[in-house]
Amino acid sequence: MGRLRLLAPGTVQLIDFRYHVVSIIAVFLALSVGLVLGASFLKEAAVSGLDQSVQDLARNNEGLRREVDRANAGQRYLNGIMGTVGPELTKGRLAGHKAVVVSLPGADTKLVDGTVKLLDGASATVTGQVSVKGQWTDPKRENELVGALGANGLAFSTGPATERAAKVLAGAITERTPPVQGGTPGGSTTPPASGTPSTGAPASGTPATGTTGSGAPSGPGATSAPPAGGANTGQTPGTGTTTSGTHNTQAANEALTRLKEAGFIDVKDNPALGADLVVVIAPSGVTSGEDPGRTNNAYLALARALDGGDNGTVMAGTASAAQENGVIWALRRNDQTAKAVSTVDTADTPVGQVAVVWSLVVEDKQGISGQYGTTGTTDGPLPELPKKETP
Numbered sequence: 001m002g003r004l005r006l007l008a009p010g011t012v013q014l015i016d017f018r019y020h021v022v023s024i025i026a027v028f029l030a031l032s033v034g035l036v037l038g039a040s041f042l043k044e045a046a047v048s049g050l051d052q053s054v055q056d057l058a059r060n061n062e063g064l065r066r067e068v069d070r071a072n073a074g075q076r077y078l079n080g081i082m083g084t085v086g087p088e089l090t091k092g093r094l095a096g097h098k099a100v101v102v103s104l105p106g107a108d109t110k111l112v113d114g115t116v117k118l119l120d121g122a123s124a125t126v127t128g129q130v131s132v133k134g135q136w137t138d139p140k141r142e143n144e145l146v147g148a149l150g151a152n153g154l155a156f157s158t159g160p161a162t163e164r165a166a167k168v169l170a171g172a173i174t175e176r177t178p179p180v181q182g183g184t185p186g187g188s189t190t191p192p193a194s195g196t197p198s199t200g201a202p203a204s205g206t207p208a209t210g211t212t213g214s215g216a217p218s219g220p221g222a223t224s225a226p227p228a229g230g231a232n233t234g235q236t237p238g239t240g241t242t243t244s245g246t247h248n249t250q251a252a253n254e255a256l257t258r259l260k261e262a263g264f265i266d267v268k269d270n271p272a273l274g275a276d277l278v279v280v281i282a283p284s285g286v287t288s289g290e291d292p293g294r295t296n297n298a299y300l301a302l303a304r305a306l307d308g309g310d311n312g313t314v315m316a317g318t319a320s321a322a323q324e325n326g327v328i329w330a331l332r333r334n335d336q337t338a339k340a341v342s343t344v345d346t347a348d349t350p351v352g353q354v355a356v357v358w359s360l361v362v363e364d365k366q367g368i369s370g371q372y373g374t375t376g377t378t379d380g381p382l383p384e385l386p387k388k389e390t391p
Helices: 002-090 109-121 139-148 150-155 161-173 249-261 292-309 327-333 350-366
Strands: 098-103 125-132 265-269 277-281 312-316 342-344
Touching: 002 109, 002 350, 098 109, 109 125, 109 277, 109 350, 125 161, 139 150, 139 161, 139 249, 150 161, 150 249, 161 249, 161 292, 249 265, 277 292, 277 350, 292 312, 292 327, 312 327, 312 350, 327 342, 342 350
Parallel strands: 098 125, 098 277, 277 312, 312 342
Antiparallel strands: 125 265
C-alpha cells in the first residue's frame, strides 16, 4: 500500500507535464496556422488595393497626357500662325539701323544664326557677330584680359577686369545714332553703367594721354588715334538724348584684334563698323562653374556697357536661361541692368522673335526696357509698340 501511494503521485505528475507540452505545441501550431491564413487574406487585400491605385494613376496619367497633347497642339498651331505672320510683323521695323549680335559662352548656334536672319529680315544692317569665350570670366586670366585691352584699357583703370573689358568691347562695336524716321531720342533712359563715358569719350576711347589706338606711346609729332566710338558719341547726361559721332573703325578693329588674339572673343564679319542696336544671345541653360554669380555679373556688366553705347540692347534666349542661376534670370533680378536692357526668354519661338525686334523698336523710339516671355515675372509676351509703329 505504501509503494502504491509513492507511485501514484509520480504517475500523476508525469501525465500533467505531458499535458502541458501538448497544450503549448497546440497553441503554437494554431498561431502558425492563423498567421499563414491571415497573411494570405492580407496579401490578397494589399494586392487588390495596389492594383486599384495603379489603375487610378494610369487614368490620371492618361488624362494629363491628353492635356499635354492638347497644349502642344495649341502651341504648334500658334507657332504656325506666328511663323506665317511674324515676318510681316517685323518687316522693315529696323530700317536705317545697324545691328550686331553678341553671343555669350554656351549660346545656341542655331539661335545665333536665326537672330542674324531675323535682324536682316527686319531691314537692319547686321555689321557682324562677336562670340565671347569662356576665358572672359576666368579669374585666373584677369591679368591677361586687362593686358589685351592695350591703351584702350587705360581709360578704365578701376573696377573688375571683366567690367573694364566690357566697356572697351562695347566701344569697339557700338555707336549711338540720332533718332530715325522722326522718332523720339533713342537709347535707354537709364544712364550708362558707372565709369562709362558720356560725351567726348566712348567706351573704348583712348585716354587723353597721347597714346595711339594700338598702344604705341606718343611723343612730339606723334598722332594719336581717335577713340573707336568717335569724339561726339555718347548720351547727353540727364537728357536721354544722343549725339551722333564718327565711329573710328581702325581703332575698333585694333581693339577687337587684341581681344581675339588673346583668346577672349571670336569675330565674324565686321562688327568694328559700329552698330546702334545690339542683341545679346544668352547661354542655353543655367550658368554653371565654381562661381555662377560672378560669371553672371560679368555678363550683366557687358550688357550694361553695350546699352551705354547704343540705342537699344536686348538679351535673348530660351526659357532655360530664365530659370534660377540663368543669365536672363540674373538680369531680371538686377534692377540696374533690368532698367536698361530688355530680355526675351522665348527667342527660339516665332512669338519670341517678334518680341526681340519690337523690343529694339521700343528701346530706340522710347528708351524703355522690358522683360518679355513666359518664365518668371514678365511684362507679357510682346512689348507695346509706339502708336506710329503699330501694325
